[in-house]
Amino acid sequence: MERNLMKGNEALAEAAIRAGCKCFFGYPITPQTELAAYMAKRMNKAGGVFLQAESEIAAINMVLGAASTGVRAMTSSSSPGLSLKSEGISYIAGSDLPAVIINVQRGGPGLGGIQPSQADYWQATKALGHGDFHLMVFAPASVQEMVDMVIKAFDKADEYRMPAMILADGLLGQMMEPVSFPEINVNAHDKSGWAADGHKGKREHHIINSLYLKPDELESSVKDRFERYETIKANETDAELYLTEDCDILLCAFGATARVVKSAVNDARAQGIKAGMFRPKTLWPFPVKEINEAAKNAKKLLSVEMSMGQMIDDIKLAINCSKPVEFYGRTGGVIPTPAEILAEIKKIGGAE
Amino acid sequence: MAVVFERPKALLDVPTHYCPGCTHGIVHRLVAEVIDEMGIEGETVGVCPVGCSVMAYDYFGCDMIEAPHGRAPAVATGVKRTNPDKFVFTYQGDGDLAAIGTAETVHAATRGENIVIIFINNTIYGMTGGQMAPTTLPGQVTQTTPFGRDPQLAGFPVRVCEMLSTLTGTAYAHRVAVDSVPHVRDAKKAIRKAFETQKAKKGFSIIEVLSTCPTNWGLTPTEAIKRLQDEMIPYYPLGVYKDTTEEEGNK
Amino acid sequence: MAKMTVITERCKGCGLCAGACPKKIVELQKAKRNKKGYFYAVCTDEDACISCAMCAMMCPDCAIVVEK
Numbered sequence: 041m042e043r044n045l046m047k048g049n050e051a052l053a054e055a056a057i058r059a060g061c062k063c064f065f066g067y068p069i070t071p072q073t074e075l076a077a078y079m080a081k082r083m084n085k086a087g088g089v090f091l092q093a094e095s096e097i098a099a100i101n102m103v104l105g106a107a108s109t110g111v112r113a114m115t116s117s118s119s120p121g122l123s124l125k126s127e128g129i130s131y132i133a134g135s136d137l138p139a140v141i142i143n144v145q146r147g148g149p150g151l152g153g154i155q156p157s158q159a160d161y162w163q164a165t166k167a168l169g170h171g172d173f174h175l176m177v178f179a180p181a182s183v184q185e186m187v188d189m190v191i192k193a194f195d196k197a198d199e200y201r202m203p204a205m206i207l208a209d210g211l212l213g214q215m216m217e218p219v220s221f222p223e224i225n226v227n228a229h230d231k232s233g234w235a236a237d238g239h240k241g242k243r244e245h246h247i248i249n250s251l252y253l254k255p256d257e258l259e260s261s262v263k264d265r266f267e268r269y270e271t272i273k274a275n276e277t278d279a280e281l282y283l284t285e286d287c288d289i290l291l292c293a294f295g296a297t298a299r300v301v302k303s304a305v306n307d308a309r310a311q312g313i314k315a316g317m318f319r320p321k322t323l324w325p326f327p328v329k330e331i332n333e334a335a336k337n338a339k340k341l342l343s344v345e346m347s348m349g350q351m352i353d354d355i356k357l358a359i360n361c362s363k364p365v366e367f368y369g370r371t372g373g374v375i376p377t378p379a380e381i382l383a384e385i386k387k388i389g390g391a392e
Numbered sequence: 393m394a395v396v397f398e399r400p401k402a403l404l405d406v407p408t409h410y411c412p413g414c415t416h417g418i419v420h421r422l423v424a425e426v427i428d429e430m431g432i433e434g435e436t437v438g439v440c441p442v443g444c445s446v447m448a449y450d451y452f453g454c455d456m457i458e459a460p461h462g463r464a465p466a467v468a469t470g471v472k473r474t475n476p477d478k479f480v481f482t483y484q485g486d487g488d489l490a491a492i493g494t495a496e497t498v499h500a501a502t503r504g505e506n507i508v509i510i511f512i513n514n515t516i517y518g519m520t521g522g523q524m525a526p527t528t529l530p531g532q533v534t535q536t537t538p539f540g541r542d543p544q545l546a547g548f549p550v551r552v553c554e555m556l557s558t559l560t561g562t563a564y565a566h567r568v569a570v571d572s573v574p575h576v577r578d579a580k581k582a583i584r585k586a587f588e589t590q591k592a593k594k595g596f597s598i599i600e601v602l603s604t605c606p607t608n609w610g611l612t613p614t615e616a617i618k619r620l621q622d623e624m625i626p627y628y629p630l631g632v633y634k635d636t637t638e639e640e641g642n643k
Numbered sequence: 644m645a646k647m648t649v650i651t652e653r654c655k656g657c658g659l660c661a662g663a664c665p666k667k668i669v670e671l672q673k674a675k676r677n678k679k680g681y682f683y684a685v686c687t688d689e690d691a692c693i694s695c696a697m698c699a700m701m702c703p704d705c706a707i708v709v710e711k
Contacts, residue, residue, distance in 0.1 A: 063474050089473045093466065094499035101463035101496070105470025108457045109437070109478075113470065131460045236455035236471075238478050240434035247449045249458040393646065397696035397709035408704065412681065413657030417703025573663055573697045606657075613657035 041220045048183045049074035049213040052116070052142055052206065055190040057082055060226030061140070062111045063089035065102035069118045070154045071210035072144035076116065096121040100128030100141070107137040108248040110235030112194055112226070116142030118210070119160050120151060122168070129203055130169025134250030136234075136265070138197035140190065141175070142206045144213035147373040155373025156210035158295060161350035164207045165324045172262045174269055176204040176276065177323040179294040183217035185321070191224055196276065198229035200268055207323060209346065211296040211375065269325075278321040279330035283309065287316030289385060290338035292331070292355050293345065294320050297376065301344050304381035315385055323351070328358040341365040342388060344381055346374075402427040402436075402453045409447060413613020415603040416445055416512065418570045420452070422580045423481070423510060426587050427454065436479040437471050439464045441488035444518040448483050462493025465500035468507045479590055481508040487517045490526040490550045497556070504561030504595040508586040511552060514603040515624065522608030526550040529627055534608075549627065553600045557634035563595035565633040569602035571620045575630070585637070594637050602628055645694035646710045649684050653706035656681035660698035660707060666691050669698050 046054065053075045056064070064083055066076040076092065083090035089106075093099035099115045106113040117125060122143050132139050145160050147153035164177045176196055178189040186208060193204035236246040252258035282302060284290060289308075293301040298319040308315035318334040320327050335341060341363055343352040349367040356365050368384040370376045399405060403424035410416045427433050436454035440446055442461035449456035459467040464482035472480040489497050489511050500507065516534055517523040523536040527549050531540040541549075557565045564586055568579035579601055586597035602624050604616035611619060647669070654677060661669045661684060668688040677683050684707075686692060699707040 063470070065470065091469070091473060094495050097463065098466040098469075098496050098499065101460060101466035102470035102473070104459070104463075105439070105457065105467035105472075106474040107470075108467070109471055109475050111474045113474075127460055128463070135458070236437055236457050237475060238435045238437060239455055242434070245453055246455045247458070248456070249449055251446060251458055393710040395708060396694050396711045397699040397707070399705040403705060407653055410703065412655035413659060413703065415703055417705070418701065421703075421705055573700050576700050613659055614662055617659065617662070 043218045043220050045216055046183060046219050047074060047214065047216050048186050048208065049144065050078045051183045051219050052186050052190055052208070053078040053082065055187040055221065056114050056140065056194070057086045057088065058221050059191045059194040059224050060112045061088065061114045061194065063091070063106045063113050065091050065093050065099040065113070065115050067093050067096045067099050067117065067121060069121045071146055071213050072116050072118045072142065074213070075142065075144070096124035097127065100125040103139050104128055104132050104135070104137060107132065107139045108135070108235070109237040110231035114140040114142070116144065118144050118146045119148050119157065122160060122163060126169040129175065130171055130173065131250050132203045133169065133173035133175065134171060135248050136201040137203070137248065138201055139203045140193045140197055140206070141203055142208065145207065145209040147371065153373040154210065156296060156375060157346050157371065157373055158209055158297060159347040159350065159371060160207065161323065161345070161347060164205055165326070165354070173265065174324050176200070176202065176272065177207050178204065179207050179321060179323050180212060181295055181298045181319065183212070183215065184219045186212060187219050187221060191222070195228065198231070200272060202268070207295065209296050273325040276322060277325050277327035277330060279327035280319040280321060281330065281334045282317040282319065284316035284318060284334040286314055286337060288314040288339050290316050290318055290335050290341045291381070291385070292318045292341055292343045292351065294323060294351065297344055297346050300376055300378055301381060303378035304385065307378055307382050308385050313385060326354045326358055331355065331358045335359055335363060338363065340388060342384065343367050344376060345369045346376070347371050400424040400428040402433045404451055404453050406450065408451060410444065411607040413604065413606045413616060414444070415570045418576060419510065419512060419579070419601050419603065420448065422576070422583050423483070424452065425580060426584045429584070430587060432479050432587070435477070436481070437475070439468045439471070439480070439482040441482070441484040443485035443488050445483055445485060445512065446519065462488050462491070463496055464488065465493065465496040465505070465507070465509065469500055469505050472505060472507050476506070479587060481510060483510045483512070485512045485518070486514065486525040486527040490552050498559070501556045501596045501598070502559045502561040504563065506590050506593055506595055508590055509598040510583065511598055511600045512603045513552070513600055513628065514605040516605050516608050518605050518608055529623060551628060553598065553633040556598055561596055562598070562634050563636050564589050564597040567600040567602065567628060567630050567633065569620060569625060569630055571602070571617045589637050592637070602630070645692040646689060647686050647692055647694070647698055648708045648710070649686070650706045650708065651677045651683045653704050654681055654683035655679070655704055656683055657703065658684070659701040659703065660684050663697040663701040665695060665697060666693065668692060
């Protein structure tokens with residue numbers, strides 16, 4: 041299999057094209073702009089559409105329009121841009137449309153900074169727009185995973201007719217690693233039963249819509265969606281468990297932070313501390329089963345995040361607060377070091 | 393006896409939710425007549441706005457998409473760019489198109505998107521109960537301009553066709569009205585021309601239709617027609633504001 | 644013979660048809676209401692109808708069929 045050295049942002053774009061993404065609508069924002077630039081170069085040659093929109097709001101609504109016709113569509117941005125896209129994402133979810141949305145996170149709130157961050161965890165998993173809904177949220181920790189997860193995100197978005205997000209960060213977006221691209225079956229999902237692409241006089245007209253003025257009908261449509269969410273929770277969680285079998289202290293981290301945490305775990309082991317790591321690859325659905333498996337012998341958990349502590353809420357819920365969960369984080373674009381994390385492990389009693 | 397006038401097939405045989413005398417129904421019918429006459433219902437995708445015509449998806453026989461408030465031109469762009477062989481139109485009110493959706497409207501026009509926008513200007517927000525629109529006339533009383541629109545306070549009305557006609561990407565901008573039979577006939581010709589412009593891949597068309605809102609204007613349907621004629625047409629003159637469809641070199 | 648027929652259940656009694664009729668033979672009668680409670684439009688003199696369809700062109704509800 042061919043191996044290419046690629047930047048994370050460019051790998052996301054190439055994977056999307058290979059996954060059958062037929063259109064990309066975006067708006068420049070650091071640190072994900074290479075993705076749009078790559079699409080601008082490649083998309084037309086690949087027989088698709090690249091369009092730079094006038095705003096994040098327009099870009100996500102172009103995705104809505106294209107996805108309505110059954111085409112695989114994608115947009116990408118970084119944190120402040122996601123706030124703008126949230127309106128459209130809610131409509132996409134409410135209209136049961138598949139779409140892939142990339143967030144290469146930077147520090148916030150407000151204009152924040154342009155260095156890596158994970159402070160959009162709450163936004164991605166709980167509040168990406170108004171109303172009762174979820175996106176599937178994938179959290180890659182390497183450039184290869186960015187490729188694999190984009191492919192999976194398109195597939196799962198089509199399968200469940202819902203938006204899926206890749207929650208990356210500026211570190212992953214900017215770094216280079218060797219990647220390979222698998223063979224992809226892009227026509228796996230039949231959309232002819234709902235796509236609004238012109239009825240050609242052969243069927244009833246299709247309506248893509250999120251408006252239900254009768255409360256009972258709206259409730260019923262939301263409940264249908266939540267039934268689907270239960271299936272997803274049961275079947276689609278994914279996590280990496282690293283040295284968890286005998287660990288006393290279980291570190292929990294996702295994305296780029298997990299790479300640093302893994303080093304800290306190895307350093308701790310070298311010093312005789314039984315540390316392990318749980319890394320969710322899906323943030324929604326959160327891998328509840330997997331974290332309970334990973335934490336079964338641990339005395340304590342330590343969530344390490346590039347934020348003030350957001351995933352820690354889901355960890356506590358997932359283990360039903362059955363064990364103490366500590367937190368260590370850096371925010372604003374500061375990346376924690378293995379030494380800092382090791383010190384924290386020792387501080388909270390990992391050396392006992 | 394032969395039928396000389398009946399409902400076009402592209403307008404589904406269902407009652408509308410519009411108030412008595414609201415001219416949305418006339419404009420819906422004209423769009424549907426054009427779709428029928430061109431035989432393109434099966435190749436057409438319509439995009440509805442948020443506002444009184446939000447439920448237009450229940451009335452048109454073609455495939456329909458309901459867009460977030462103001463975003464219909466962006467949604468239509470997504471449809472048309474990925475389905476260039478389809479006819480794509482948006483149907484939008486003044487709040488949707490000229491307030492919250494101004495950016496989407498202007499940029500769809502300036503890109504020369506090959507779509508048709510049907511723009512209903514009735515100088516008021518109807519669905520929410522009669523607030524000031526970007527097109528509300530100076531002095532006009534609405535819920536949010538209870539003493540009449542004061543330009544010192546609330547600014548001036550937006551003249552959409554004039555504004556969009558300054559953009560190179562706009563191929564055809566035409567303001568019509570549906571206050572009388574001759575004007576209804578003109579409106580239909582304009583809508584037909586807009587769809588033909590799209591068919592010929594000549595770019596962006598906007599048909600602005602001066603319309604009434606008897607309920608929120610507090611007038612009878614007949615009085616509302618008179619207000620359109622006496623107050624709206626002088627401020628928003630009818631006519632073709634831009635037409636490059638006969639020129640060479642259009643996209 | 645010309646004929647305009649009002650689909651009474653679709654009529655909302657707005658009267659735009661009456662204003663458009665060149666023969667002044669369309670009016671909102673005040674005796675009967677449809678199920679929604681509107682006084683619907685009627686043609687007062689079928690013999691005078693010329694099937695111009697102006698009433699139908701101004702009808703926002705497609706509630707008028709015109710035959711000739």
